[in-house]
Amino acid sequence: MRGIDEFGAADGLFRKLRAASGADWAGYTWHPFVQQLSAGTLPLKAFQHYLIQDYLFLTHFARAKALAVVKGESLAAMREKAASVLAILDETLLxxxxxxxWGLTEEQVTRIPETMETVSYTRWVMDRGLHGDILDLEIALVPCTVGYGEVARRILADSNRLVEGNPYQSWIETYGGDGYQALAEGAAKRIDALGRSHGGEARFQTLLRDFSMAARLEQRFWQQGLDACRADKIGNG
Incomplete structure (x- = not known):
């Protein structure tokens, strides 16, 4: 496996955005939620809350990918994005x-409403796609895809990681596995390619603004699980 931060080309747009986003990216990919996943200490309620909202997020992620079909710069890109939509819809079933x-029935998952964190993130992504071009949309989407790949690498490199008996090992293996890592690498390379074809260097500051915003929204998405767990303790206290 390549280094933790080695997605995309060394001189590509993705790595430049990642580096320039600084604390926003670091706060997302090594959030306390992630650290507790690594240590195996994340409260079950926090993880269950995350799983439910992640399911709701996926439905909007599929819609955003469908918008990428409309915004696609070529027939080949449109075919690729159409396949991504179908893959995400299949992923919702999985x-x-x-x-x-994790003890959550389909009824529980589907009847719980979206949180403000989920709404703000998913609608922001759609807004960027509707008002921008394919690069704007892909920039809003890529922190999720590549970020999870980096999160897994960070956990696997964590010297304090709980290996034996970690209840979240299956989650770690999913995102640290070859299949997802290849998906993340492909997403980073896609940004590099769009940066070359759509004037990424000239638009860097605007793209960085959106890339950093997505990283902050990802932080809030992690945090809501921890907050929900604390609220539950207060309510039961």
Whole structure:
């Protein structure tokens, strides 16, 4: 496996954005939620809350990918994005099965409403796609895809990681596995390619603004699980 931060080309747009986003990116990819996943200490309620909202997020992620079909710069890109939409829709079914392994029924998952964190993130992504071009949309989407790949690498490199008996090992293996890592690498290379074809250097500051915003929204997405767990303790206290 390549280094933690080695997605995309060394001189490509993705790595430049990642480096320039600084604390926003670091706060997302090594958030306390992630650190507790690594240590195996994340409260079950926090993880269950995350799983439910992640399912709801996926439905909007599919819509954003569908918008990428409309915004696609070529027929080949449109075919690729259409395949991504179908893959995400299939993933929602797998996600429900995974939720069941954590004691969450399909009824529970589908009847709980979106949180403000989920709404703000997903609608912001759609807004960037509707008002911008394909590069604007892909910049809003890529922190999620590549970020999870980096999160897994960070956990696997963590000297304090709980290996034996970590209840979240299956989650770590999913995002640290070759399949997802290849997906993340492909997403970073896609940004590099769009940066060359759509004037990424000239638009760098605007793209950085959106890339950093997505990283901050990802932080809030992690944080809501921890907050929900604390609120539950206060309510029961």
């Amino acid at each position: 996600h429900l099965k995974y939720c069941a392994e």
